[in-house]
Structures are given as C-alpha cells and as structure tokens.
Amino acid sequence: MTPTTQPTTSRPTTSTTGTETAAAPTPDAGRPASAETVTLAVLIGSVRSGRLGPTVTRWFTEELAGQDDVLLDVVDHAGTALDTGAGGPSDPAAEDANRAIGRRLAAADGFVVVTPEYNHSYPAALKQLIDSYRQEWYAKPVGFVSYGGQGGGLRAVEHLRGVFAEQHAVCIRDGVSLHGVGPADFVGGGVATDPRAGASARHMVGQLTWWALALRDARAVRPYQP
Ligand SMILES: Cc1cc2nc3c(=O)[nH]c(=O)nc-3n(C[C@H](O)[C@H](O)[C@H](O)COP(=O)(O)O)c2cc1C
Numbered sequence: 001m002t003p004t005t006q007p008t009t010s011r012p013t014t015s016t017t018g019t020e021t022a023a024a025p026t027p028d029a030g031r032p033a034s035a036e037t038v039t040l041a042v043l044i045g046s047v048r049s050g051r052l053g054p055t056v057t058r059w060f061t062e063e064l065a066g067q068d069d070v071l072l073d074v075v076d077h078a079g080t081a082l083d084t085g086a087g088g089p090s091d092p093a094a095e096d097a098n099r100a101i102g103r104r105l106a107a108a109d110g111f112v113v114v115t116p117e118y119n120h121s122y123p124a125a126l127k128q129l130i131d132s133y134r135q136e137w138y139a140k141p142v143g144f145v146s147y148g149g150q151g152g153g154l155r156a157v158e159h160l161r162g163v164f165a166e167q168h169a170v171c172i173r174d175g176v177s178l179h180g181v182g183p184a185d186f187v188g189g190g191v192a193t194d195p196r197a198g199a200s201a202r203h204m205v206g207q208l209t210w211w212a213l214a215l216r217d218a219r220a221v222r223p224y225q226p
Contacts, residue, residue, distance in 0.1 A: 045115035117148035141211035152177035
C-alpha cells in the first residue's frame with residue numbers, strides 16, 4: 001500500500017458481515033456542533049457485498065477521532081433504493097430512506113467521498129447517490145479518499161470532479177489515495193498499516209475544514225444562486 005497526498009484530486013463501532021467490516025453510521029452522533037465545528041458527511045462509495053469500503057471508512061474515521069473541530073456522519077447507502085428523479089421510487093419505505101439521507105447531506109458542511117476504482121472510474125452506485133440529490137451539494141466542499149489497485153482510485157476521483165462540479169460542489173485539491181490495499185492493510189479492521197496514510201487523511205481534512213467553514217460563512221452572508 002502506498003498512501004499519497006494527491007494534487008488531483010469520531011469514532012466508529014464495528015460489525016462484521018462475511019468479509020466486510022462495517023463502519024458505524026454516525027460516529028459523532030449526539031456531539032454538539034459549535035461555530036468552529038464542521039460536520040462532514042463521509043460517503044461510502046461502494047455497495048457490493050464483501051466490499052472493502054466500510055473498512056477504509058472506519059480507518060479514516062478512526063484517524064480523525066479526537067479532532068474536536070470535526071463531526072463525522074458516515075452515510076452508507078448500501079441497500080437503499082435511491083431516486084434520481086427519473087420516475088422515482090413508489091415504495092414509501094424507500095422514499096423515507098431517500099429523505100433521511102437527504103437530511104443528513106443537507107446538514108453537512110462538507111463531504112468526504114470514500115471511493116474505490118472500478119474499470120477506471122467510480123462505482124455506479126455512487127453516481128446514483130450523487131444524482132439523487134441536488135441542493136444538498138450546492139456550494140459545499142468535497143474531499144476524496146480513494147483506493148484500488150495500482151491507480152489508487154485516482155481515475156475514479158478525476159471522473160468525480162466533473163460530476164460534483166455539475167452539482168455546484170467544490171472539490172478540494174489534495175486527497176488520500178491508497179494503492180493496492182486489501183483487508184490485511186487494516187489491522188483489526190481499522191488501522192492502516194502505513195502511517196503515512198493517516199498523515200494524508202489529516203492533511204486533507206484540514207483543507208476540507210477550511211473550505212467548509214469558508215463556504216458556510218459565505219452561504220450565510222449571500223445565499224448561493226445556482
Ligand atoms: C468490477 C471491478 C473493477 C475494478 N477495476 C479496477 C480498476 O480499474 N483499477 C483499479 O485500480 N482497481 C480496480 N478494481 C479493484 C478495486 O478497486 C478494489 O478491489 C477495491 O477494493 C474495490 O472496492 P470495494 O471492495 O469497496 O468494492 C476493480 C474491482 C472490481 C470489483
């Protein structure tokens with residue numbers, strides 16, 4: 001595994017299903033926000049069974065544990081039927097789930113997208129999540145934690161930049177890229193074996209926090225006009 005801070009681009013509990021280690025949905029639930037606190041929604045991009053995404057996400061949230069200026073809300077949309085606006089779900093339970101995710105995205109000051117790379121791009125389910133919401137993304141910053149084979153998920157990140165631009169979101173420069181990772185790189189399901197990965201994560205969140213505060217202040221002064 002080679003973590004890098006790329007120019008391209010708390011505290012969870014766990015449960016394990018098969019090969020998958022799940023991140024807690026809301027590691028900072030109940031912790032009060034303040035004027036200097038930012039809420040970051042951490043989006044798990046992969047939904048397939050046996051996915052590594054929750055393990056990577058848990059590692060990331062563990063790295064941020066104890067950072068009092070950041071509240072993390074892990075959003076895992078696996079199993080949720082999302083509505084892209086093309087027809088819409090007819091199932092009331094699905095509509096409730098859609099609204100619940102929308103409220104959490106709306107409450108966030110910024111986003112961390114944890115994405116693998118599939119066939120040189122990002123997962124289709126992540127596109128579905130992004131397309132299913134609109135103003136929830138407006139004028140908010142996005143940072144990336146990507147992973148995959150030799151490419152470290154960087155091609156997925158580059159493709160996501162254009163998608164988030166269309167949603168009026170602001171993608172930050174630096175991100176975390178984990179090359180060739182597997183479950184063995186995360187001791188006990190949560191700690192990356194390469195310490196440079198943690199430094200990259202904290203650096204990225206530092207930048208993301210700056211943008212989240214700046215854009216939150218700006219939206220308060222002058223509502224964003226898409
Ligand atoms: C369908 C598929 C396509 C993949 N394509 C790529 C690829 O193009 N580049 C790469 O670096 N890794 C690729 N991989 C490896 C994944 O990025 C890696 O297995 C990652 O852990 C998958 O994330 P997940 O387990 O959370 O779904 C691919 C994996 C799958 C399942």
